[in-house]
């Protein structure tokens with residue numbers, strides 16, 4: 001099964017999370033370059049910020065790099081934070097904001113996520129805004145209302161240069177993947193909310209699914225009408241799995 005031929009270009013966004021040293025990151029890039037054939041699918045590697053300098057040079061041509069988080073502030077006394085300008089300076093084109101791990105472990109609210117997304121855009125980065133419900137919300141059947149409320153808050157004042165990733169928290173790193181129908185239900189609802197905010201431009205925006213995506217399920221999920229790619233954690237760490245996903249989407 002291949003990715004849809006109409007609509008925005010499919011994006012395979014790889015989130016390494018807190019994995020790989022800088023040395024390992026460059027070796028991974030060279031290994032990918034050995035087997036990667038550029039096709040219709042866009043690939044972007046969201047590496048730890050410390051590994052971004054030089055990473056793009058080790059990757060095959062056309063593969064983008066991005067950050068996993070960004071400061072909401074321009075610059076200054078914010079110890080430990082990485083600014084949008086710093087990410088741009090090392091060739092990042094994307095940055096993840098509002099990942100559920102940031103929301104859960106670092107207390108990031110929708111307002112903070114929106115501020116980060118706006119700051120990213122101010123420096124020419126495309127934010128990948130993550131939303132999605134936890135297990136209790138899913139079990140109550142309230143996943144659409146919950147996710148759309150989170151989305152609206154997280155897109156407050158955010159311009160249309162944005163990617164949305166729907167990641168049900170119960171499917172992240174658990175091996176429990178949402179069905180393609182579950183992914184499409186939320187992706188369609190998200191598309192509707194994007195239409196309210198951005199009008200006709202919403203049709204060209206990418207809505208990704210994330211949560212235990214791997215080579216054997218990526219194609220069926222990305223074949224859904226409103227799913228335009230995937231945000232991949234665990235299966236992004238091995239080059240063979242990434243090549244398997246790219247090939248599955250051809």
Ligand SMILES: O=C[C@H](O)COP(=O)(O)O
Nearest residue numbers: 015172173211212233234
């Ligand atoms: O950012 C990626 C998501 O959290 C999904 O992670 P996973 O593919 O390991 O489930």
